[in-house]
Every structure is written in structure tokens, then in C-alpha cells.
Amino acid sequence: MLSADRLWALGAMSGTSLDGVDAAMIETDGEVIHGFGPTAYRPYTAQEQAVLAAALGKWPGDDLDAAARLVEAAHLEVLGRFDGAGIVGFHGQTLTHDPQGRGTHQLGDGEALAQGLGLPVVWDFRSADIQLGGEGAPLAPFFHFACAKWIGATAPIAFLNLGGVGNLTWVDPSYARPEATGALLAFDTGPANAPINDLMMARRNEPFDRDGALARRGRVVQGALELFLDEPYFLRMPPKSLDRDTFADMIGLVGELGDGDAVATLTGMSAAAVLRGMEHCPSPPTRLLVTGGGRHNPVMMDMLRAALDCPVDPVEAVGLDGDMLEAQAFAHLAVRVARGLPTSCASTTGVRAAVSGGTISRPDKTTTARGAG
Ligand SMILES: Nc1ncnc2c1ncn2[C@@H]1O[C@H](COP(=O)(O)OP(=O)(O)OP(=O)(O)O)[C@@H](O)[C@H]1O
Numbered sequence: 001m002l003s004a005d006r007l008w009a010l011g012a013m014s015g016t017s018l019d020g021v022d023a024a025m026i027e028t029d030g031e032v033i034h035g036f037g038p039t040a041y042r043p044y045t046a047q048e049q050a051v052l053a054a055a056l057g058k059w060p061g062d063d064l065d066a067a068a069r070l071v072e073a074a075h076l077e078v079l080g081r082f083d084g085a086g087i088v089g090f091h092g093q094t095l096t097h098d099p100q101g102r103g104t105h106q107l108g109d110g111e112a113l114a115q116g117l118g119l120p121v122v123w124d125f126r127s128a129d130i131q132l133g134g135e136g137a138p139l140a141p142f143f144h145f146a147c148a149k150w151i152g153a154t155a156p157i158a159f160l161n162l163g164g165v166g167n168l169t170w171v172d173p174s175y176a177r178p179e180a181t182g183a184l185l186a187f188d189t190g191p192a193n194a195p196i197n198d199l200m201m202a203r204r205n206e207p208f209d210r211d212g213a214l215a216r217r218g219r220v221v222q223g224a225l226e227l228f229l230d231e232p233y234f235l236r237m238p239p240k241s242l243d244r245d246t247f248a249d250m251i252g253l254v255g256e257l258g259d260g261d262a263v264a265t266l267t268g269m270s271a272a273a274v275l276r277g278m279e280h281c282p283s284p285p286t287r288l289l290v291t292g293g294g295r296h297n298p299v300m301m302d303m304l305r306a307a308l309d310c311p312v313d314p315v316e317a318v319g320l321d322g323d324m325l326e327a328q329a330f331a332h333l334a335v336r337v338a339r340g341l342p343t344s345c346a347s348t349t350g351v352r353a354a355v356s357g358g359t360i361s362r363p364d365k366t367t368t369a370r371g372a373g
């Protein structure tokens with residue numbers, strides 16, 4: 001067991017958009033956030049992105065070494081820029097997420113990172129949760145709970161991450177601990193930016209619809225939107241989670257449309273998935289705080305604002321950093337794992353009992369797999 005006291009922790013996230021590695025330091029005891037530190041970003045080159053994209057969904061498989069070494073090297077480079085961290089939370093790059101089938105796999109060896117950085121590294125955050133019947137995702141909600149406390153929220157609020165996939169966390173900050181029954185409800189809402197990015201790349205050789213410029217010129221085609229909303233996923237009660245490409249077929253729904261209408265409709269689908277998700281909140285949140293790259297898309301944000309009664313703001317409105325929240329989350333979770341505190345519970349992943357996931361690898365080569373309830 002590592003020190004139970006607060007410490008500076010370094011977290012890294014390589015998200016489903018495959019754009020690069022976000023890294024951030026926070027001071028935390030795993031319960032209370034004491035401060036936010038420096039951040040860094042290491043984009044993947046186009047060549048690296050192609051290697052990672054080719055590896056998506058290929059786990060389990062035996063041809064993943066080049067992709068794994070690439071992920072480790074990128075992380076070593078960006079994490080090596082920081083000083084003063086006592087522990088590292090390393091998420092890795094999700095290749096496969098299939099909780100009811102193949103399991104979940106985040107590419108990259110935390111043991112290699114521990115040796116390379118000379119620091120304890122917590123990794124493989126999701127497997128223990130799945131072994132106990134959970135979805136293994138989302139895991140940021142326990143950090144969202146700490147963020148709600150940090151910003152002084154006194155009434156229920158919700159955090160929405162608009163990454164490649166969308167995920168929503170409803171938080172009641174009146175509870176003392178995140179695993180308390182009633183404190184949290186979390187789940188993946190649906191696709192967010194991934195289908196938009198894929199369509200932009202396929203049709204225009206551009207990585208994303210910057211500022212929603214193309215969507216703004218198109219219109220949402222209702223028939224395609226309704227077909228999309230017929231997906232059984234939206235009827236499932238949370239907790240529930242998605243792989244990046246679970247909804248890849250939705251691009252077919254807009255296949256006959258011109259570029260503007262196609263992107264507008266995909267943007268409308270992502271927003272509509274969030275709106276469906278909001279109906280699951282135990283009570284209407286007083287505010288929706290949006291993190292992840294989609295908060296930069298004014299078309300998607302306006303669609304949410306038009307349909308919701310509560311204010312919808314980027315997390316910067318409360319002093320948080322929407323590009324780094326997930327990296328900070330895995331720093332915070334690393335400290336929770338080191339302290340044996342839970343990182344998920346029934347209302348965030350559907351796990352049978354609150355569980356402390358993750359494996360701790362130390363530079364002296366000792367490794368501890370957690371997973372105790
Ligand atoms: N200015 C912008 N206009 C429109 N979309 C944007 C803008 N900036 C970022 N995005 C979108 O946000 C995406 C990146 O979001 P983010 O970094 O949150 O994803 P991620 O962390 O990889 O995903 P996940 O949270 O699913 O793991 C980009 O690929 C793009 O689609």
C-alpha cells in the first residue's frame with residue numbers, strides 16, 4: 001500500500017478520438033481535490049493514428065505489439081515532461097470494449113511505464129469491474145463527484161463528456177462519498193464525435209467538423225434521426241457503456257445525404273442521444289457542465305441548450321479544464337486505487353459491489369492487482 005496522504009498525481013488519457021495523449025497533474029488524496037497542476041498534450045502523428053486505428057477492435061490478437069510500443073513511447077515522452085509526481089494513473093488506449101463478451105482492453109503496458117518513469121503506475125483500471133459483473137466504464141464519475149465538491153455545488157448537477165463517445169454523470173453533492181447509494185448515476189449516452197470525425201475523414205479528408213461549420217450549413221434529416229433513435233441501446237436502463245464503434249453503422253443512415261446534411265444529422269444524433277440520456281437522471285440537474293472536445297462544437301451545444309431546461313455550459317464556466325478532465329480523473333483514480341478506495345459502484349458501472357480496480361506496478365518490478373470490494 002502506498003501513502004494514504006494527499007500527493008501530486010499524474011494522469012494520462014488516450015481517448016477514443018485517437019487524437020493524442022492528454023496528461024495532467026492534480027493534488028489529491030483520492031477523495032478531496034486539493035489543487036490542479038500543469039498539463040501537457042502529445043498529439044499522435046497521422047502515421048501513429050493509422051496504426052492505432054488499424055488496431056481498434058483487434059484485441060484479443062497477437063499483432064498488437066507495434067501499436068502497444070507506440071502508445072507506451074508517446075506516454076513516456078509526455079509524462080517525462082513532469083516533475084514532482086508521486087504516482088501515475090495510466091489509462092491506455094481502448095482497443096476493444098465488450099463487457100458482456102470479449103472484455104475490455106486498454107493498450108499499453110503499465111509495467112514498462114513504471115520502469116521508464118521510475119514511478120508507481122496504476123493501470124488496467126477497468127478489468128476488475130468487469131470481472132465483478134460491471135460495464136467497466138465510465139470511470140470518470142468518481143472524479144466528477146470530487147469535482148462537484150471542488151466547485152461547491154450544493155444541488156444535483158450533471159457532467160457530460162463529449163469525446164468520441166459521450167458519457168453522462170449525474171451527481172448529488174449532498175452525499176459524503178461517491179459510492180453511497182443515490183450519490184451518482186452514470187453511463188455512456190451514445191456516439192458523440194466519433195461518427196462525425198469518421199464521416200469528415202471519409203468524405204473530406206479532414207479530422208473533424210471544426211466549430212460545427214459544416215453542420216451549420218446542413219439540416220437534420222428527421223427520418224434518419226428517428227431510425228437512429230430506434231436503437232435498443234436507448235431503451236436500456238443505465239448503467240451501460242459503449243465501444244467507440246458500436247454505432248458505426250449510423251454512418252450508413254446518412255450515406256445518401258450531401259455532406260452538410262449528413263454532418264448536421266450525425267451531430268443531431270449525438271445530441272439526441274444525450275437528451276435521451278438526460279431522461280434517466282434521478283432528478284433534473286440544476287446545470288449541465290460539458291467537457292471533452294464536443295464542447296467546442298457550437299452546433300451540438302446549441303442543440304442541447306435548445307432542448308434542456310437547465311443551463312448548459314462548458315466546464316470552464318466553473319474553472320475546470322475540459323481538455324484535461326479525463327487525464328485528471330485517472331490521476332485521482334490512481335490515488336484511490338493506491339488507497340484501496342473504490343473506483344466504481346453499482347450506479348456508475350452496474351458492478352455487483354463497489355470495487356477498487358486497477359493494477360499497481362512499481363519501478364522495483366512488484367505488481368499488485370487490485371479488485372477487492
Ligand atoms: N473546435 C471544435 N469543433 C468541433 N469539434 C471539435 C472541436 N475541437 C474538438 N472537437 C471534437 O472533439 C474531439 C476530441 O474530443 P476529446 O479529446 O474529448 O475526445 P477523446 O478524449 O479522444 O474521447 P473519449 O472521451 O471518448 O475517450 C475531436 O476529435 C473533434 O471531433
Ligand SMILES: CC(=O)N[C@H]1[C@@H]2OC[C@@H](O2)[C@@H](O)[C@@H]1O[C@H](C)C(=O)O
Nearest residue numbers: 094097137138139140163165167326
Ligand atoms: C472503454 C472506454 O475507454 N470508454 C471510454 C470512452 O470514452 C468516453 C466513454 O467511452 C467512457 O465510457 C470512457 O472514458 C471515460 C474516461 C470514462 O471511463 O469515464
